[in-house]
Amino acid sequence: MAQLVDVIDSRDIKLIDHFVGKARNIVWLNIAIHELLWAIRLDAVLLLAFGTTNQFYYLISPTAALAVLSVAPVWSVIAAVLKRPGRHEAACIVDDRYATHSLFVTAEELLQAPVRLASEFCPWIIRQAARTATLKLKEQSLARLCLLYQPPWLEIGLLVVGIFLILQPAPIDAVTEKSVSVGDNVPSEMLPQSSKTDLFEEIRKAALNNEPNVKAIPNSSDELSVSRHEMASSAHANEIRPDGLADTALTVEETTTKSSEDLTADSNINSSLERAGIRPARGIGVDADTDPMTASYEQHPNAQVKYVEVPVNIGRAVSDNKGSVPYVQDYRGPEDKIEFNPSLPPKIEKNTLPLNNYPTFVQQRYASLYFKRIHQKK
Amino acid sequence: MNTLESLAQIENCIAQFQSDFIKLRDNLTRAIVGQDEIINDLIIALFAGGHVLLEGLPGLGKTQLVKALATSIEMPLSRIQCTPDLMPADITGSEILLKTSHDDEVRIDFRKGPIFSSMVLVDEINRTTPKTQSALLEAMQECQVTCAGVSYPLPQPFWVIATQNPIELEGTFPLPEAQLDRFLFKITVGYPSAESLFDMAGLVLDDEPAKRLSVVLSAARMLEMMRLVKQVVVSDRIKRAAVALILATHRDLSEKNSVAWRHIRYGASPRGLQALVKAARIKALSNGRGHVSIDDIREVAFVALRHRILLNMDSELDNIGVDVVLQEILQVWRKNMTHS
Numbered sequence: 280m281a282q283l284v285d286v287i288d289s290r291d292i293k294l295i296d297h298f299v300g301k302a303r304n305i306v307w308l309n310i311a312i313h314e315l316l317w318a319i320r321l322d323a324v325l326l327l328a329f330g331t332t333n334q335f336y337y338l339i340s341p342t343a344a345l346a347v348l349s350v351a352p353v354w355s356v357i358a359a360v361l362k363r364p365g366r367h368e369a370a371c372i373v374d375d376r377y378a379t380h381s382l383f384v385t386a387e388e389l390l391q392a393p394v395r396l397a398s399e400f401c402p403w404i405i406r407q408a409a410r411t412a413t414l415k416l417k418e419q420s421l422a423r424l425c426l427l428y429q430p431p432w433l434e435i436g437l438l439v440v441g442i443f444l445i446l447q448p449a450p451i452d453a454v455t456e457k458s459v460s461v462g463d464n465v466p467s468e469m470l471p472q473s474s475k476t477d478l479f480e481e482i483r484k485a486a487l488n489n490e491p492n493v494k495a496i497p498n499s500s501d502e503l504s505v506s507r508h509e510m511a512s513s514a515h516a517n518e519i520r521p522d523g524l525a526d527t528a529l530t531v532e533e534t535t536t537k538s539s540e541d542l543t544a545d546s547n548i549n550s551s552l553e554r555a556g557i558r559p560a561r562g563i564g565v566d567a568d569t570d571p572m573t574a575s576y577e578q579h580p581n582a583q584v585k586y587v588e589v590p591v592n593i594g595r596a597v598s599d600n601k602g603s604v605p606y607v608q609d610y611r612g613p614e615d616k617i618e619f620n621p622s623l624p625p626k627i628e629k630n631t632l633p634l635n636n637y638p639t640f641v642q643q644r645y646a647s648l649y650f651k652r653i654h655q656k657k
Numbered sequence: 658m659n660t661l662e663s664l665a666q667i668e669n670c671i672a673q674f675q676s677d678f679i680k681l682r683d684n685l686t687r688a689i690v691g692q693d694e695i696i697n698d699l700i701i702a703l704f705a706g707g708h709v710l711l712e713g714l715p716g717l718g719k720t721q722l723v724k725a726l727a728t729s730i731e732m733p734l735s736r737i738q739c740t741p742d743l744m745p746a747d748i749t750g751s752e753i754l755l756k757t758s759h760d761d762e763v764r765i766d767f768r769k770g771p772i773f774s775s776m777v778l779v780d781e782i783n784r785t786t787p788k789t790q791s792a793l794l795e796a797m798q799e800c801q802v803t804c805a806g807v808s809y810p811l812p813q814p815f816w817v818i819a820t821q822n823p824i825e826l827e828g829t830f831p832l833p834e835a836q837l838d839r840f841l842f843k844i845t846v847g848y849p850s851a852e853s854l855f856d857m858a859g860l861v862l863d864d865e866p867a868k869r870l871s872v873v874l875s876a877a878r879m880l881e882m883m884r885l886v887k888q889v890v891v892s893d894r895i896k897r898a899a900v901a902l903i904l905a906t907h908r909d910l911s912e913k914n915s916v917a918w919r920h921i922r923y924g925a926s927p928r929g930l931q932a933l934v935k936a937a938r939i940k941a942l943s944n945g946r947g948h949v950s951i952d953d954i955r956e957v958a959f960v961a962l963r964h965r966i967l968l969n970m971d972s973e974l975d976n977i978g979v980d981v982v983l984q985e986i987l988q989v990w991r992k993n994m995t996h997s
Contacts, residue, residue, distance in 0.1 A: 367894075380946060380952060381948060384892055385948040389890070398888045398889070398947075399667060400889060400890050400947035400948070403668060403947050404890055
């Protein structure tokens with residue numbers, strides 16, 4: 280019985296080798312593109328998530344994000360190398376693509392296996408495979424194998440949006456909280472007790488000298504309004520109060536107009552705080568506009584600043600702060616009631632805006648859960 | 658003979674096979690209208706030298722198809738009409754006492770039964786008793802009949818084409834699994850399409866359509882074509898695919914909650930694997946190829962495996978047929994083969 284290689288033409292063997300080898304490289308390229316596409320998809324989603332999150336919470340820096348995202352492409356390249364198809368696999372794929380009914384697989388097996396000529400059909404099969412390879416090479420239809428993937432426009436778009444988002448500066452609140460939470464000490468704790476007292480005295484004097492439009496009014500539940508920042512500041516007040524005597528806290532309600540002198544006084548107070556190493560997350564008058572839950576001064580030209588005494592149960596003060604900065608309204612003097620400026624113009628009740636009356640997100644969430652549970656019980 | 662001449666000869670052989678296959682198919686479609694696929698499967702079984710079980714309702718042309726086939730290939734056909742009182746000796750033959758006229762010598766001689774024919778039509782096989790059905794086992798598997806300790810070889814080629822009716826179950830004896838496994842194909846004959854019925858309405862039904870057919874293949878040519886089938890190359894990948902398909906029909910070898918795990922009690926036998934590959938070879942050759950492809954395996958899988966798979970009780974209660982289960986198995990199998 281003759282050997283197969285003795286019967287068939289060597290040109291046929293070379294032709295099949297060339298064709299299958301070329302197809303193998305193309306298939307490999309496709310695998311690499313496929314892996315890279317997955318890496319791009321993963322990166323796009325991660326980048327978008329990081330970017331969106333960083334708009335609210337400063338979780339990860341752009342440098343760290345890019346470092347994380349570089350893992351996927353590297354891994355895709357490694358996977359592509361590992362998944363390089365063999366000649367047999369390439370022949371299978373060629374058969375599937377060109378509907379050659381396992382011709383190249385059979386031919387490849389016949390050429391690879393050093394067996395004797397088992398069938399009279401073997402040389403004919405090799406010849407058929409060589410003919411088909413010639414035809415396909417002439418038609419250049421190998422390009423069909425390259426066109427498996429379209430450019431991933433959606434993923435690229437997401438990637439661009441993600442990059443744009445992650446390069447956006449993070450909100451000041453988020454950055455401040457981040458910096459404080461990672462800081463070693465809280466400024467209020469750093470200051471000695473006497474310095475604190477002096478500081479608040481200085482602030483009060485500055486406020487009195489500049490006649491700010493602030494007024495402390497007796498505690499009234501009707502006028503109590505709580506925003507997220509104020510809740511946090513109340514909690515801070517409970518924590519930072521050194522003597523533990525305070526059972527009230529002061530919250531701010533923007534109700535009246537501010538004149539230029541008032542704004543100057545506010546800026547003085549804030550600058551005093553900053554000099555003392557205290558960066559209020561929401562300073563008096565200056566940063567109040569940044570809170571989306573409150574109205575801006577431009578929107579309400581008749582608004583005034585008013586201090587309101589709020590009873591605070593020290594024992595029940597629950598705060599998640601991890602040593603945040605104190606706010607000026609947390610200060611409580613030796614008196615229970617402080618008239619910062621008794622010569623303020625009379626309060627215009629009509630213009631009192633119900634600011635900060637909106638339920639917070641957490642409150643809304645609890646409310647919805649509560650009603651949902653009741654509904655389920657019914 | 659140099660290589661080029663040899664290649665041209667092989668090509669010519671394959672082309673001739675394809676041509677003869679198509680000629681036979683066309684001849685049969687003249688007699689049996691609207692059953693092209695069944696005719697195709699029957700011819701494949703014929704070239705594979707396998708036995709066929711035709712299952713279908715009365716009046717669909719099963720018997721006529723077998724008669725037409727025998728006429729087309731010029732093969733002697735004997736018919737056995739199965740009844741409950743049919744005995745094995747009625748099929749295989751029996752020893753009888755003979756007395757010669759010239760010397761008054763009495764001797765026992767074996768009188769051959771209807772099984773001694775190249776093509777045997779066993780009509781309504783499920784109407785006869787298991788005892789008689791079993792008489793066919795040896796003939797179908799070993800192509801011989803043993804009577805009184807003496808084995809008599811059957812003529813070659815030898816085909817048994819049996820028919821059965823799936824609905825009239827009263828007074829019938831379902832074929833045992835061992836008997837079913839000996840059939841290469843189980844072909845389900847369905848209703849023809851509306852166009853085919855329209856064509857049938859125009860036919861003259863005065864005589865049997867098989868009588869109008871001409872011989873298209875001689876017995877010698879048939880044997881030559883059957884030898885050619887053995888030359889078809891089956892690559893290792895195709896063999897592995899066929900094995901994977903057979904194993905996919907086994908409950909204990911398949912994954913939990915897979916189709917086989919849910920529906921099948923017993924899967925296909927190794928004889929089923931041989932039938933699958935053998936039929937795929939003819940399918941490839943009839944398409945002008947010298948090698949088997951995955952699609953050839955898939956196309957013959959239904960006829961080669963449907964009678965070798967035993968469904969569990971739940972599937973039978975849910976009225977889930979073997980073909981539905983096999984279809985699902987083939988889908989999964991084809992996907993796996995593409996990805997592998």
